Amino acid sequence: MPTPLFVFGAFWKNRPLFMRAGPMTQTLLSLSNLTKQFGGKTVLDSLDLDIYDGEFITLLGPSGCGKTTLLRLIAGFEQPDCGAISLSGVDLTGTPPEGRPLNTVFQHYALFPHMSVFDNVAYGLKMEKRPADEIRDRVGEALAMVQLQDYARRKPQQLSGGQQQRVAIARAVVKRPRLLLLDEPLSALDYKLRRTMQIELKRLQRELGITFVFVTHDQEEALSMSDRVVVLKDGVVQQLGTPREVYERPANLFTARFVGETNFFPGTVDAINGGEIIVDVFGLKRTLRKPGFELHPGQTVHVLLRPEDIRVLEPSDEQGLAGRIVERNYKGSTLDSVIHLDDGTEVLASEFFDEDDPAFDYRLGEPVRVSWVDGWEWLLPEESTVANIGSLADDV
Amino acid sequence: MIRWLPRAWLMLIYGLLYVPIAVLVVFSFNDSRSGYTWGGLSLRWYETLFNNHAMVEAMWNSLWLALSAATVSTLIGGLTALALHRYRFRGKRVLNGMLFVVMMSPEIVLAISLLALFLLVGIQLGYVSLLLAHVTFCLPFVVITVMARLSGFDESLPEAARDLGASDFTMTRTVLIPVIMPALLAGWLLGFTLSLDDVVVSTFVSGPTYEILPLRIYSMVRVGLKPEVNALGTLLLVFSLVMLSLSQWILTRSKQ
Numbered sequence: 001m002p003t004p005l006f007v008f009g010a011f012w013k014n015r016p017l018f019m020r021a022g023p024m025t026q027t028l029l030s031l032s033n034l035t036k037q038f039g040g041k042t043v044l045d046s047l048d049l050d051i052y053d054g055e056f057i058t059l060l061g062p063s064g065c066g067k068t069t070l071l072r073l074i075a076g077f078e079q080p081d082c083g084a085i086s087l088s089g090v091d092l093t094g095t096p097p098e099g100r101p102l103n104t105v106f107q108h109y110a111l112f113p114h115m116s117v118f119d120n121v122a123y124g125l126k127m128e129k130r131p132a133d134e135i136r137d138r139v140g141e142a143l144a145m146v147q148l149q150d151y152a153r154r155k156p157q158q159l160s161g162g163q164q165q166r167v168a169i170a171r172a173v174v175k176r177p178r179l180l181l182l183d184e185p186l187s188a189l190d191y192k193l194r195r196t197m198q199i200e201l202k203r204l205q206r207e208l209g210i211t212f213v214f215v216t217h218d219q220e221e222a223l224s225m226s227d228r229v230v231v232l233k234d235g236v237v238q239q240l241g242t243p244r245e246v247y248e249r250p251a252n253l254f255t256a257r258f259v260g261e262t263n264f265f266p267g268t269v270d271a272i273n274g275g276e277i278i279v280d281v282f283g284l285k286r287t288l289r290k291p292g293f294e295l296h297p298g299q300t301v302h303v304l305l306r307p308e309d310i311r312v313l314e315p316s317d318e319q320g321l322a323g324r325i326v327e328r329n330y331k332g333s334t335l336d337s338v339i340h341l342d343d344g345t346e347v348l349a350s351e352f353f354d355e356d357d358p359a360f361d362y363r364l365g366e367p368v369r370v371s372w373v374d375g376w377e378w379l380l381p382e383e384s385t386v387a388n389i390g391s392l393a394d395d396v
Numbered sequence: 397m398i399r400w401l402p403r404a405w406l407m408l409i410y411g412l413l414y415v416p417i418a419v420l421v422v423f424s425f426n427d428s429r430s431g432y433t434w435g436g437l438s439l440r441w442y443e444t445l446f447n448n449h450a451m452v453e454a455m456w457n458s459l460w461l462a463l464s465a466a467t468v469s470t471l472i473g474g475l476t477a478l479a480l481h482r483y484r485f486r487g488k489r490v491l492n493g494m495l496f497v498v499m500m501s502p503e504i505v506l507a508i509s510l511l512a513l514f515l516l517v518g519i520q521l522g523y524v525s526l527l528l529a530h531v532t533f534c535l536p537f538v539v540i541t542v543m544a545r546l547s548g549f550d551e552s553l554p555e556a557a558r559d560l561g562a563s564d565f566t567m568t569r570t571v572l573i574p575v576i577m578p579a580l581l582a583g584w585l586l587g588f589t590l591s592l593d594d595v596v597v598s599t600f601v602s603g604p605t606y607e608i609l610p611l612r613i614y615s616m617v618r619v620g621l622k623p624e625v626n627a628l629g630t631l632l633l634v635f636s637l638v639m640l641s642l643s644q645w646i647l648t649r650s651k652q
Contacts, residue, residue: 077555077559096558097558097559098558098559098560098561098562098563103559103560104555104559106552106555107552108550110550110552110553110555111556112553112556112557123557123560123562123570127560127561127562128561171556172559172560
């Protein structure tokens with residue numbers, strides 16, 4: 001006979017969506033079991049994903065991971081081999097692109113070369129057969145939003161890359177879609193313009209309240225812009241979470257390697273004491289928090305440390321591991337260094353300049369000791385696919 | 397050392413190309429009956445030309461034929477190019493190759509086979525047979541011109557149009573055709589010129605009811621070079637220059 005508390009607990013765990021706390025938990029677009037093959041090669045493998053209303057979600061992965069295919073399936077340019085796409089509960093799977101209440105910003109903008117900026121932006125409204133004065137007002141509004149109201153009569157070829165990009169965005173949002181799909185829209189812009197457009201896009205998304213599905217292979221872009229990040233590899237979701245979760249608590253070695261830079265230290269579990277474990281890293285015994293996965297003494301694990309988690313100590317220090325500086329890169333706000341430990345393991349370290357020592361620097365070959373702040377490490381179990389990591393680094 | 401040599405060589409080449417044309421133009425205004433002596437400025441050969449009813453009729457026939465052949469082959473050729481570009485189907489490569497066969501095969505072979513076909517099917521030699529023949533040899537040129545434009549075509553343009561709510565047909569009408577319009581016009585002009593000056597195929601498939609200009613000129617010069625041919629040549633030259641400038645104007649305008 002289950003106790004009332006147990007019954008309530010079971011119910012609470014499976015409570016319906018509307019009883020769950022937190023903003024943006026209403027599903028707008030639901031993808032279930034999506035599978036797509038091209039010439040026998042599986043590009044998407046029974047993918048499930050719920051996209052919430054009003055969020056900025058990024059599909060992140062190396063080229064060929066299926067992110068663009070996923071976007072094209074949502075837009076309706078491709079049909080899935082199996083699975084379903086539904087928008088607010090309405091099945092969209094067989095609907096042609098023109099019947100879907102969502103719009104796309106294309107990688108190379110896809111502006112109509114024979115039309116003026118005005119006619120490009122007005123195209124979608126003309127398709128809806130809106131009255132001429134409404135079209136004029138809404139196009140003017142959309143162009144003002146991207147600060148291009150003075151360029152309405154130009155042809156796309158007379159605009160710079162960044163301006164063309166903004167026309168493409170205005171054209172896509174003028175129809176007030178429920179969902180905006182963006183296929184690597186910033187990849188053709190130079191670094192500075194890309195930074196500006198990232199901020200611009202975030203602002204637009206907040207002001208319009210439209211759900212953005214953003215595709216990129218640039219992890220920095222993904223982290224800085226998104227509410228949630230979907231890390232994809234070989235058509236399978238590797239991790240789904242907030243940028244912080246993906247960066248600080250990667251679900252597997254692929255995510256850890258793809259998102260940001262990571263030091264992988266091999267560790268061996270010595271002992272487990274309740275919530276703590278003792279791990280041997282290069283002969284160094286460290287007491288760490290017990291991770292979420294099953295462990296037994298003698299097991300090998302990966303100890304993951306981001307370069308900014310590394311502490312570089314004086315060679316006279318008793319703590320840490322001995323090594324030598326083999327490279328130093330001045331990055332403006334940080335000093336990034338590469339350290340070779342005595343056994344040859346390469347360690348990346350990134351240190352901020354502070355007010356005590358603004359001129360601090362390393363000599364090449366300088367002996368140092370390497371340590372890290374307890375609790376900043378992240379543990380992952382040994383994977384059978386570790387061999388893949390080497391080849392993966394080339395994609396990043 | 398001899399810096400004038402390349403320049404002289406260039407002038408020789410251009411001289412060879414343009415002197416005969418210049419002579420033709422100059423002698424069309426010659427008052428003398430002889431083709432070798434200058435007898436003063438006159439427009440009499442133009443007058444003779446326009447008083448020659450058979451000649452004027454042949455000119456109109458030729459223009460009408462070129463116009464209709466170019467239009468029909470642009471319609472068929474444009475659609476063929478679109479189909480070859482957009483769809484994957486069995487025998488696509490063969491079909492594509494067959495266009496080149498028509499283009500490369502000697503005109504005389506095409507002429508004889510078309511004549512045999514028309515006689516077999518029972519098509520009377522005249523406007524219809526000429527039109528069918530001209531469309532046949534213009535078609536590959538139109539298809540290849542349009543396909544060249546389509547190969548540089550941004551595939552996301554049709555998708556963008558569909559994404560913004562256009563049906564496949566509306567997209568074709570408002571995006572695809574306007575974008576390939578310069579190629580369609582270029583193909584049309586090419587067809588027009590090819591049809592206008594064709595002699596070999598036309599000789600075989602034309603009938604007594606429908607005489608066209610190249611054949612008329614040919615039969616005229618067989619009995620001796622008449623000065624009004626110079627006038628006709630000059631008119632044709634001016635006409636093709638106008639057409640050429642027109643096509644260039646359209647192309648540069650569409651690039652803006």
